[in-house]
Amino acid sequence: MIGPGTQLEQQRRLLLMDRSRPGRRGVAMPGLDVPEHDLPSADLLRADLPLPEVSQLEVVRYFTLLSQLNFSVDTNFYPLGSCTMKYNPRINEDVARIPGVAGVHPLQPTEGAQGALELMHRLQDMLAEITGMVATSLAPLAGAHGELAGVLMIRAYHHSRGEAQRTKMLVPDSAHGTNPATAAMAGYDVVSIPSDERGNMDLDALREASDDNLAGLMITLPSTLGLFDTGVLDVVRIVHEAGGLVYGDGANMNALMGRAKLGALGFDVVHLNLHKTFSTPHGGGGPGAGPVCVNQTLAPFLPSPVVSEEEGEGGSWFSLDDPQQSIGRLGGFQGNFGVLVRAYAYLRSLGEDGLKAVTDNAVLNANYVMQGLRPHYDLPYDRTCMHEAVFSARRQEAQGLKALDVAKRLLDYGIHAPTMYFPLIVGEALMIEPTEAETKETLDYFIEVMEHIAGEAMEDPETVRGAPYGAANTRLDEAGAARHPDLRWKPAS
Amino acid sequence: MNPDDRRYTKEHEWVKVEGDGKARIGITAYAVEELGDVVYFELPNAGESVSQAQKFGEVESVKAVSDLFAPVSGEILEVNPELSNRPEAVNEDPWEKGWLLVVRLQDDAELGGTMSAQEYSDLTST
Numbered sequence: 001m002i003g004p005g006t007q008l009e010q011q012r013r014l015l016l017m018d019r020s021r022p023g024r025r026g027v028a029m030p031g032l033d034v035p036e037h038d039l040p041s042a043d044l045l046r047a048d049l050p051l052p053e054v055s056q057l058e059v060v061r062y063f064t065l066l067s068q069l070n071f072s073v074d075t076n077f078y079p080l081g082s083c084t085m086k087y088n089p090r091i092n093e094d095v096a097r098i099p100g101v102a103g104v105h106p107l108q109p110t111e112g113a114q115g116a117l118e119l120m121h122r123l124q125d126m127l128a129e130i131t132g133m134v135a136t137s138l139a140p141l142a143g144a145h146g147e148l149a150g151v152l153m154i155r156a157y158h159h160s161r162g163e164a165q166r167t168k169m170l171v172p173d174s175a176h177g178t179n180p181a182t183a184a185m186a187g188y189d190v191v192s193i194p195s196d197e198r199g200n201m202d203l204d205a206l207r208e209a210s211d212d213n214l215a216g217l218m219i220t221l222p223s224t225l226g227l228f229d230t231g232v233l234d235v236v237r238i239v240h241e242a243g244g245l246v247y248g249d250g251a252n253m254n255a256l257m258g259r260a261k262l263g264a265l266g267f268d269v270v271h272l273n274l275h276k277t278f279s280t281p282h283g284g285g286g287p288g289a290g291p292v293c294v295n296q297t298l299a300p301f302l303p304s305p306v307v308s309e310e311e312g313e314g315g316s317w318f319s320l321d322d323p324q325q326s327i328g329r330l331g332g333f334q335g336n337f338g339v340l341v342r343a344y345a346y347l348r349s350l351g352e353d354g355l356k357a358v359t360d361n362a363v364l365n366a367n368y369v370m371q372g373l374r375p376h377y378d379l380p381y382d383r384t385c386m387h388e389a390v391f392s393a394r395r396q397e398a399q400g401l402k403a404l405d406v407a408k409r410l411l412d413y414g415i416h417a418p419t420m421y422f423p424l425i426v427g428e429a430l431m432i433e434p435t436e437a438e439t440k441e442t443l444d445y446f447i448e449v450m451e452h453i454a455g456e457a458m459e460d461p462e463t464v465r466g467a468p469y470g471a472a473n474t475r476l477d478e479a480g481a482a483r484h485p486d487l488r489w490k491p492a493s
Numbered sequence: 494m495n496p497d498d499r500r501y502t503k504e505h506e507w508v509k510v511e512g513d514g515k516a517r518i519g520i521t522a523y524a525v526e527e528l529g530d531v532v533y534f535e536l537p538n539a540g541e542s543v544s545q546a547q548k549f550g551e552v553e554s555v556k557a558v559s560d561l562f563a564p565v566s567g568e569i570l571e572v573n574p575e576l577s578n579r580p581e582a583v584n585e586d587p588w589e590k591g592w593l594l595v596v597r598l599q600d601d602a603e604l605g606g607t608m609s610a611q612e613y614s615d616l617t618s619t
Contacts (some may be wrong), residue, residue, distance in 0.1 A: 421556075478555045479530030483580060 012065055012472065017489045019062065020052040020053045020307045025398050026059055040335045052492075054337035056117055069472045071416045072081045073282075077442050079369075080417035081431025082176070082224060084276035090348055092279060101341055106333035116337065117318035121307040123344045130355070131250070131270045132261025133293035137302040137323075138335045143251065145152050145330060146271030146290025147182040147218070150247045153294065153301040154216045155186055157245065160301075160325060166215040166243070172201050174225055179218040179249060188215055195425060199225045199381040201235055210242035220249040221262065224423040225381050226366065226388035226431070228255075236266035245269070245297070253277040253286055254435070255363055255387035258356035278343035286359075289339040300324040305334060361436035363461040364388040365443060369434050372447035376454035380426050388433035398455040401464055406453055408475070409467035413449040495521065496588055498565065500604055501613035504546075507588075508538055508564035508607065510589040510598065520552065520583065523617045528554035531580045536561075536593060542568050543596060545603050550593070554584075565603045567596035572588075 039045060054062075071078070078085040096102060106115045124136035138148035151169070158166045169188035171179045171193055180190040191209050194202045201219070217239045222228045229235065234245050248270035254277050256262070262270045274280050275288040282288075294302060294310045305320035320334070350358065362384055368391035370379070377391040394402040407417030407430070417430035434443060456464050468474055495501065499509035505524035509517045525531065533553040543549040543563035550561040573592050575582050583591030608616065 107518035479532055479581070482530075482553075482555060 010117065012069070015061075015489060016054060016059070016062055017050065018492075019054050020057055022053060024053045024055055026056040041376045046420060059074075062437055064446060071411070076414050076416055077434075077438065077446055078416040079418045079432045079434050079446065080255075081390070082251060082422065083282065083419065084273070084280060084387075084433060084435060085416075086254070086276075086279055086435040087437035088279045088342075089279055089346060089349065091427040093343045095345035096338055096341045102338075104337070106337070112124040114318055115335075117307050117320070117445075118309075118316070119344055120334065120337075120340060121309050121318050122482060123340055123347070126344075126347050127291055128293050128391040129291040130253075130261070131267075132263025132265075132270070133270065134263075134296050135299040135302060135306070136291055136293045136307050137304070138289065138291045138340055139303040140271065140290035140292060141331050141336055142288040143271065143273040143276070143290045144178040146273070146292050147178055147247075148185060149247065149290070149292045149303050149327065149330055150269040150271050151182050151186040151188070151216075151218070152304075153292070153298045154245045154247060155188075156216055156301045156327050163243070166213055168209070168211075168213045169245075170206065170209055170217040170239070171240065172223065172426050173218060174199070174223045175218060176224060176249060179220075179355070183218060188324060194216075195225075197224070198230075198383065199223060199227045200231045203231055203234055203238065205237050206235060210238050210244065212243070213358075214239065214242045216245040216247055218247045218249060220252055221265075222252045222255050222386035222388075223254075223429075225386040225390050225426070226252075226255075227383055228386055232265055233334060251276065252387060254433075255359060257359045258352060259359050260309050263293070263295055267295075270300050274339050274343040277344045280339045287336045287339055289336045289343070292411075296386060301327055303327050303330045305329075316351075323358045338474060356434045358379075359387075365434040365436060365438060366432070368440075368443055369432055369447060372443070373432075373450050376451050377430065380444060383480060387435075388431060390423065390426055391430045391432065393428040393430055395460035396454065396461075396464075397428055399461040399463050401455050401457050404432050405464045405467065406430060406450075406457070409453050409456070409464045410449065411468035412470050413452075415446060416448060424488060495523075495610040495613050497610035499610070500501045501609035501610065502562065502564045502607055503616060504562040504564075505617075506562060508604070510604070511595075513600050514534045515570065516596055516598045517592050518564060518594045518596060520561070520587055521613070521617075521619065522587050524559075524595070525584055525587045525591075528552065528559065530554055534576045534580055534593070536572050536576070537569055539572055542566070543568050543594070543616050555560055561593070562599075563596075565598060565600075565609055567594065567599040569596050573593040587617075 023355050041414060047376050073085045100115060104113055120138055124138060127136045128134060140149045167189050168191055169183035170191050170193050172193045183190045193205050196202045214432045223233060239246050245268040248267040250272040251270055271290050271292045273290055274284045300323050302323045304322040304326045305317055306323055308321045365384050366389050370385050374393060378394045380392050393406050396406060403420045407420050410417055421429055422431055423429060499507045501507050505521045507519050507521055511517055522559050531552055531554045532568055535551040538550055543565055543566060545566045547563055548560045549563045572594055
């Protein structure tokens with residue numbers, strides 16, 4: 001049927017295979033300049049695995065349409081708590097595309113890669129400075145990978161001292177789910193520590209759990225409630241007195257950079273998410289990087305490689321080293337180098353004052369949003385927040401609505417949903433992280449929309465429950481998709 | 494309502510003694526409500542054994558993956574064949590159709606460590 005809108009909608013729904021026509025081509029192949037070979041025998045070929053035959057323009061339109069169906073930080077406000085969906089300055093991309101940077105080969109001899117190694121070395125130093133640590137390894141390839149590196153170092157440390165009986169890892173109940181998963185993966189028994197009514201760690205429970213079997217504590221600061229644990233010095237002291245080490249999850253570093261150093265608070269190891277705090281592409285946008293920064297205690301255990309600098313006659317010389325008691329390699333080559341370059345560009349373009357301004361604005365923006373939303377949504381921990389604020393849709397629940405419904409309704413106003421149902425200790429949680437990059441006008445619009453939705457929830461909850469109305473897809477049958485996955489294209493019969 | 498023809502654990506499993514030394518095992522309506530839509534079960538095979546309070550499998554929902562703990566010890570006689578194709582049976586009816594295992598009860602005394610329907614209701618209402 002022809003009609004405005006319908007044709008576009010139909011076209012959007014066509015997969016690349018649906019667009020395929022036998023013999024259609026996207027590129028003109030050059031003439032064969034190698035000897036022709038027969039195809040392998042038929043049992044190595046799969047006739048049931050068709051490839052799309054489409055024109056180049058169709059490919060461009062297809063992927064452009066797909067990209068337009070996306071919500072992204074480049075098009076919309078994206079207050080996804082704990083994810084730090086900040087603007088990725090374009091200068092990062094410029095720098096990553098400098099031919100000498102983009103073209104460097106991981107197997108190039110160090111003589112020919114001194115520039116790349118110097119960049120890595122400087123980045124190591126800058127991250128150590130920001131966290132208040134003495135050494136950094138850029139090897140981990142993602143945030144949870146950095147966590148694993150940190151916990152494996154703690155383990156290697158205890159084993160090196162003949163204290164293999166330390167098998168207990170403490171994790172607060174507000175932690176990211178990756179923390180207990182990481183500890184379990186490293187062979188530890190996970191013990192959960194409750195939060196007190198202000199959202200701080202319960203010190204009595206911590207004291208009770210800190211015994212001779214304690215390996216360490218994994219803590220996020222600020223916590224996933226967006227709160228600075230005001231008892232953190234006591235927390236660190238209790239763990240250290242029991243012989244344990246303190247691991248800092250750097251997911252929330254956007255609240256601290258340039259203002260507080262975890263190393264100075266007594267943390268032993270911290271991982272950083274370059275793809276959050278340091279503005280490299282995030283999520284589907286590309287690979288991540290989860291460098292680990294350590295104090296003197298753990299420096300010998302850093303994962304390989306670590307770039308070291310030696311002063312020579314002709315100036316500095318950079319080389320790839322294995323720390324003395326290294327936990328070993330975590331991946332191939334030198335980590336996700338392209339990500340490291342972008343983070344380096346970000347830090348150099350901001351400088352010390354710029355970095356402090358990022359932190360200040362991230363915290364200011366979150367508190368501005370918190371104050372604006374406070375009359376309309378429940379705030380379970382009513383304190384000055386750091387870079388994110390955690391609300392609860394409990395008031396809306398009384399109208400038969402859930403945090404999910406509020407989140408879906410936001411899409412109709414061009415706003416990405418905040419993080420929902422996390423942290424787990426807040427019922428119907430809505431976790432909002434505006435980041436430093438947003439203008440006051442955007443924040444005001446967000447507050448206005450959230451207020452409007454709170455009003456709709458009271459007067460017309462059905463409208464909220466049916467949202468979104470303007471999105472390409474509405475409510476997906478997630479259970480159906482998981483129970484009966486349909487993973488392969490099949491020709492329409 | 495939790496049926497009072499069976500016993501309960503704090504891990505939200507139920508066990509129903511069915512005579513001939515057999516006991517049927519499942520998860521409670523409360524557990525199912527907390528899990529949301531269940532999409533997958535990982536269960537042991539008939540002939541294997543389960544031990545009281547030990548993990549015997551996993552249940553995966555759209556929200557979470559959780560361990561399953563045996564309310565009693567014994568050899569597994571039957572595994573609910575429906576759950577591999579239709580895990581949603583447990584959402585529809587956790588008390589009857591959505592049962593997980595039938596085991597040969599090894600030690601009746603173990604039931605003493607489980608809860609009555611009333612005790613379990615008290616646990617889940619706080």
